[in-house]
Amino acid sequence: MRPMFQFVAAGTLFVTAGAAIGAQAPAAAADSADPIKTMVAQLDLEKYKATIKGLTQFGDRRQGTKRNRDAVDWIEAQLRSYGCQNIERITYDYNPAPPAARAGGAGAPAAGAAGAAGRAGGAGRGGNAAQGGGRLWGVRTRTGVNSDSLKQPDPKIRAIDMEPTTPGQRQEVICMKVGSTHPDEMYIVGGHMDGHGWGEAANDDGSGSAIVMELARIFSDPKVQTDRSIRFALWNNEETGLNGARAYVDQRQSLQGKEMPAGSGKYPEPKWLGMIQHDMMLFDHGMPNADGTMPKEQRPEADVNVEFQMNSKMAQQSMMLAWAFHSANEKYATDYPVQVGPHMTNTDSGPFQDIVASISLRENERGSQIGAGWDPQWHQPTDVFTTYSDKDFRLGLNAAQTTLGAVAQLVGATIKK
Numbered sequence: 001m002r003p004m005f006q007f008v009a010a011g012t013l014f015v016t017a018g019a020a021i022g023a024q025a026p027a028a029a030a031d032s033a034d035p036i037k038t039m040v041a042q043l044d045l046e047k048y049k050a051t052i053k054g055l056t057q058f059g060d061r062r063q064g065t066k067r068n069r070d071a072v073d074w075i076e077a078q079l080r081s082y083g084c085q086n087i088e089r090i091t092y093d094y095n096p097a098p099p100a101a102r103a104g105g106a107g108a109p110a111a112g113a114a115g116a117a118g119r120a121g122g123a124g125r126g127g128n129a130a131q132g133g134g135r136l137w138g139v140r141t142r143t144g145v146n147s148d149s150l151k152q153p154d155p156k157i158r159a160i161d162m163e164p165t166t167p168g169q170r171q172e173v174i175c176m177k178v179g180s181t182h183p184d185e186m187y188i189v190g191g192h193m194d195g196h197g198w199g200e201a202a203n204d205d206g207s208g209s210a211i212v213m214e215l216a217r218i219f220s221d222p223k224v225q226t227d228r229s230i231r232f233a234l235w236n237n238e239e240t241g242l243n244g245a246r247a248y249v250d251q252r253q254s255l256q257g258k259e260m261p262a263g264s265g266k267y268p269e270p271k272w273l274g275m276i277q278h279d280m281m282l283f284d285h286g287m288p289n290a291d292g293t294m295p296k297e298q299r300p301e302a303d304v305n306v307e308f309q310m311n312s313k314m315a316q317q318s319m320m321l322a323w324a325f326h327s328a329n330e331k332y333a334t335d336y337p338v339q340v341g342p343h344m345t346n347t348d349s350g351p352f353q354d355i356v357a358s359i360s361l362r363e364n365e366r367g368s369q370i371g372a373g374w375d376p377q378w379h380q381p382t383d384v385f386t387t388y389s390d391k392d393f394r395l396g397l398n399a400a401q402t403t404l405g406a407v408a409q410l411v412g413a414t415i416k417k
Contacts, residue, residue, distance in 0.1 A: 035415040036408040040332045040401050042218050045390065048397050051210035054078070055193065056200035056385045059157060063094065063194045063237045064165030071193055075213070075234050076173045082217040084175035084232065086268075092247035094237055095167040130367030132309065132345025139288045141373030145197055152198040152381040161198050172236040172244045177219040179228040179270075179411060184257050186229035186270035187407055189215060190245070190348050191278040192238030199383035203375070206385075208278030208361075209234055211400040218404065219413070227412030229270045235348045238279075245348035253355065274321050274410070276403060277349035277360040281396035282388050283375045284336075284363045294376055298391035303339045304329065304399045305362045309353050310342035317357035318344075325359065325406045329398075332405030336398040343367050361399050 055061065058071040072089075079087055130136050152158040172193070179185065191208030195201020216232040218224065237243035257271035284302035285295045306325045308318035322340045329338040344350070345367050349358040360366070364374050377383040407413075 036405055036413060037332065038415060039218055039224065039408055039413065040404050043214060043397060043400050043404060045393060045397050048210055048214055048400065049393050051078075051213050052202055052206045052393075052396075053385055055206040055209060056202050059160035060195040060197060060199055060201045060383075061193055062161070062165055062196045063170060063240060064167065065163045067160060067163065068194060068236070069171070072171055072173055072234075072236070075193060075209075078213060079173060079175045079216055079232070082213075082220040083222065084216045084220045085178050086174075086176040088174050089171045090174060090244070090248050090251060091169060091171050092243070092251070093168065094170050094240065094243055096240065130343065130365075131371050132307075132343035132367040133311065134341075134343045134365075134368050136368050136372050138372070139290055139292070141288045141292045141376070143371065143373050143378060145379040146381055147198075149198055154384070157200060157381075157384065158198065170236050170244065170247075172234055172248075174231060174233045174248075175216060176232070177216075177224075177226055177230040177411075179226050179230075181227040181412070183229050183265065184259070184267040184270050185273050186231050187273050187410055188231040188233060188275040188352070189278075189403065189407060190233040190235055190275065192235040192244070192348055194236050194239055194244075195379075195383070196239050197379035197383060198381045199377070200385055201383055202385045202388065203282045203363075203377055203383050204280045204379065205238065205278070207281035207396045211278045211281065211361075211396065211403060214400055215404055215407070219408075223416045225414050225416060226408075228273065228410070229267075230407060230411055231270075238348055242348050242350055246351045249351045249355070272352070272356040274317075275349050275352040275356055275358040276321075276325075276407065277347050277358070278362075278399060278403070279347040279360055279366075280363050280370065280375065280378070281361065281399045282363055282392040283377060284395055286374070287369075288373055288376075292373075294374075298389070298395060302363075302395055303337050304333075304395070304402055305341055305365050306338050306359055306402075307341045307344035307362065307366065308357075308359050309344040309350075312344075312353040312358070314353060314355065314357050315342075318353065318359055321357040322359045324410065325361070325402055328406035328409060329402040333398045333401045335394055338402060341365050361403065363395060 058067045061071045191212040192205045193209045235244040252269045255269035286299045306322045308322045326338045349360045352358040
């Protein structure tokens with residue numbers, strides 16, 4: 001039975017049937033007795049930074065290169081070291097049309113002086129229209145994808161990123177925390193491990209991938225038990241049009257909830273209850289200054305943007321999932337609040353949005369802010385580990401706290417004594 005939702009009080013969500021999006025476990029007698037708070041406390045800034053740093057050793061991890069394949073191998077080795085269950089690889093082919101045939105397609109650099117307004121608005125939407133809906137506001141600066149190797153001043157990074165992409169087979173790693181009561185139902189937690197732009201893809205999307213890996217580490221502790229399952233997915237080919245996430249949907253959607261082999265109690269692809277994506281988590285320095293420069297420090301009023309797509313078939317369910325994350329943030333995050341928005345776009349939750357409740361977590365609104373130049377590192381040589389301060393990394397850590405708290409509530413997480 002699909003969960004049914006209702007608001008029963010301002011800011012409070014309950015589920016009237018099925019597994020809860022926003023359902024709350026019985027309140028702990030004291031915070032010290034809250035197992036989810038204990039799990040969230042295991043998130044550590046230095047461990048989070050170290051996972052991002054580990055990903056950046058492979059440069060931008062551009063799909064179709066050896067550095068990308070090496071990063072996939074490294075991710076799998078890390079997940080195995082955590083004890084994550086049911087580690088697999090999704091294999092698919094990516095054979096794009098020649099560049100001339102896909103001019104203006106996904107991943108193509110923005111053209112002309114219009115910059116962000118044209119790229120974020122898009123054909124037919126007008127200069128003030130943002131991707132995913134809504135409007136562009138305030139100061140806008142140029143955005144695009146850097147394709148000039150000479151703009152990378154670090155010769156070591158330039159050398160790592162030198163190999164061009166080639167068509168062919170691609171792989172991405174997934175693993176699972178198997179639920180003890182309802183192993184046939186699960187939430188999907190994702191981030192994309194590929195990048196481009198002649199940097200290290202530290203933020204886009206090392207920061208989101210590291211959240212997924214850190215949550216996999218904590219949930220994989222044998223002492224942690226969950227009623228429902230959790231899938232951890234490190235997507236590939238996001239930058240070329242969400243191809244890795246689309247391949248997963250194509251291969252796995254029809255397998256949901258099927259026991260294989262029959263009578264085994266094993267569900268290779270549990271029924272999807274929700275999809276949570278993490279994409280660019282570090283940089284919320286605010287709007288560009290009037291001269292196009294950016295504030296150097298993370299702004300004190302930075303927040304974690306949780307977005308759903310208001311015109312999707314699952315908009316109501318997705319909105320409820322977003323507000324469940326808002327509630328978990330207030331309980332478990334240490335530094336930055338959640339801002340809920342209705343214009344999710346251009347990330348790996350997109351292929352899921354008409355199938356299951358789907359949200360994305362970001363540093364800024366994707367269409368109206370990142371698309372207007374609020375992150376000058378986006379697809380640029382400056383997206384390297386050393387660009388970011390601990391204040392920046394802490395924003396990503398707060399997103400991890402938010403997701404861990406929300407997902408742990410949704411799957412009924414407990415800790416064995």
